[in-house]
Amino acid sequence: MKTYSFPQGGISFDDPAAPSKDDCVTAFLPGISIIPLIQHTGSRADPVVSVGDHVSEGMLVGRGQGPLSANIHATVPGKVIRVVSWKMADGQTNDALVIRMEGAFERLGKREELFPWENLPPVEIQQLIADFGIVEMEGSGRPVSDMFYALRSDREPLTLVARCVFDDPWLAGDYVLCRDRLKAVVEGSMIAARAGGAKHIVFAVSHGEKDLGLELLAEAETWKTPVSMVLVSSRYPQRNQRELELVLRMYGKKESLELGTLMILGPATLAAIHDAVKLKKPILDRYVAVGGSAVRKAQVMKVRIGTRIGDVFAECGGFVDNPRRIATGSPFLGRTVVDLDEPVIKTSYAVFAILGGQTGVTVSRSCIRCGECRTVCPVGLDPEELYKQANAAADCPRAVECHACGCCEIVCPSHLPLSAVIAASAGRGD
Ligand code: SF4
Numbered sequence: 001m002k003t004y005s006f007p008q009g010g011i012s013f014d015d016p017a018a019p020s021k022d023d024c025v026t027a028f029l030p031g032i033s034i035i036p037l038i039q040h041t042g043s044r045a046d047p048v049v050s051v052g053d054h055v056s057e058g059m060l061v062g063r064g065q066g067p068l069s070a071n072i073h074a075t076v077p078g079k080v081i082r083v084v085s086w087k088m089a090d091g092q093t094n095d096a097l098v099i100r101m102e103g104a105f106e107r108l109g110k111r112e113e114l115f116p117w118e119n120l121p122p123v124e125i126q127q128l129i130a131d132f133g134i135v136e137m138e139g140s141g142r143p144v145s146d147m148f149y150a151l152r153s154d155r156e157p158l159t160l161v162a163r164c165v166f167d168d169p170w171l172a173g174d175y176v177l178c179r180d181r182l183k184a185v186v187e188g189s190m191i192a193a194r195a196g197g198a199k200h201i202v203f204a205v206s207h208g209e210k211d212l213g214l215e216l217l218a219e220a221e222t223w224k225t226p227v228s229m230v231l232v233s234s235r236y237p238q239r240n241q242r243e244l245e246l247v248l249r250m251y252g253k254k255e256s257l258e259l260g261t262l263m264i265l266g267p268a269t270l271a272a273i274h275d276a277v278k279l280k281k282p283i284l285d286r287y288v289a290v291g292g293s294a295v296r297k298a299q300v301m302k303v304r305i306g307t308r309i310g311d312v313f314a315e316c317g318g319f320v321d322n323p324r325r326i327a328t329g330s331p332f333l334g335r336t337v338v339d340l341d342e343p344v345i346k347t348s349y350a351v352f353a354i355l356g357g358q359t360g361v362t363v364s365r366s367c368i369r370c371g372e373c374r375t376v377c378p379v380g381l382d383p384e385e386l387y388k389q390a391n392a393a394a395d396c397p398r399a400v401e402c403h404a405c406g407c408c409e410i411v412c413p414s415h416l417p418l419s420a421v422i423a424a425s426a427g428r429g430d
Pocket residue numbers: 376377378379380381382383401402403404405406407408409418419422
């Protein structure tokens with residue numbers, strides 16, 4: 001079977017400080033959970049409960065405010081004891097409900113009721129996905145209902161793409177989920193396809209995970225919607241929208257498939273769609289890769305949303321030394337965490353703490369003109385030149401082409417913050 005790969009740049013990425021994808025432990029339920037009212041790209045939800053109120057597991061506690069906002073739910077039963085605000089590393093202020101766990105769990109440990117969805121009209125499925133606050137769980141966290149809304153005037157055929165691409169060892173949690181909840185991932189893709197009117201589903205699977213791909217395909221073939229599998233490279237950033245679309249267009253051309261518009265969703269999002277529609281359940285927990293050179297025991301954990309990141313590290317044996325950086329996501333792309341009381345949220349596919357010397361915490365020196373950054377840029381940019389222009393606040397029109405994959409920054413022997421500076425420059429509208 002042919003493996004499709006984006007044509008230029010990229011890196012093979014390994015990180016010994018990332019956890020193994022062979023095991024997963026379930027984290028303790030949080031005695032105190034912190035439920036932020038923004039857990040995704042976009043605007044804050046409005047709280048619908050107040051201090052002193054009792055909440056049940058899965059109850060709506062924040063209502064999304066239109067486009068780019070998503071509903072927020074309590075993940076444990078308990079009492080709202082405080083509302084806290086803090087400034088995140090990007091300068092944005094977030095508010096969160098602090099819930100002290102008490103009372104009975106309505107779902108945990110109980111047999112789940114199953115709700116048939118096959119005969120529901122697409123608009124009702126989309127409404128369930130919106131009601132249960134489903135957002136993309138691996139990327140920026142765009143609300144999935146907004147993705148459907150964006151398709152409303154699209155006349156192209158739609159192909160649903162299940163992105164099982166593991167080009168980064170920090171996606172170990174997604175890999176474990178894909179394996180443990182394979183049926184839910186497949187059924188979630190069928191549900192998403194029906195909601196969006198897709199007539200075909202493609203499972204895009206990393207070359208090295210062909211066996212997992214074949215299992216996904218065998219399960220998917222028990223459903224009526226036509227499916228296929230395409231093997232793609234494991235080179236980072238193969239999972240990015242642009243690089244994945246490139247290879248899927250190559251595949252479509254070779255197979256004479258009219259793919260049309262592509263709706264790309266990762267396995268955690270597909271499982272969440274399954275839970276929202278089939279179980280009428282919001283996102284209560286997620287698989288998280290926990291590790292980094294400062295952490296005593298790296299491991300994949302199934303963690304309740306709202307669990308404090310400090311509690312997650314404590315369950316991994318704590319720190320071997322004071323971390324230089326704590327963040328969520330991959331070490332080179334992560335969002336810095338300013339306080340160990342910040343919680344795991346819907347998009348936290350990884351949390352890490354690193355000592356000086358690991359990727360992302362090194363001192364920058366001068367450019368030595370080695371050209372490595374140009375070699376790895378998948379877009380064909382000259383990151384060194386763009387970085388110079390951005391630093392000089394000069395006109396930098398090509399900066400908007402950068403999709404902030406971070407490849408240039410990872411390979412730069414001078415540890416220059418290339419990607420961050422270029423992305424900031426693009427954001428200023430240069
Ligand atoms: S310039 Fe942008 S697109 Fe190119 S490698 Fe750097 S971050 Fe990636």
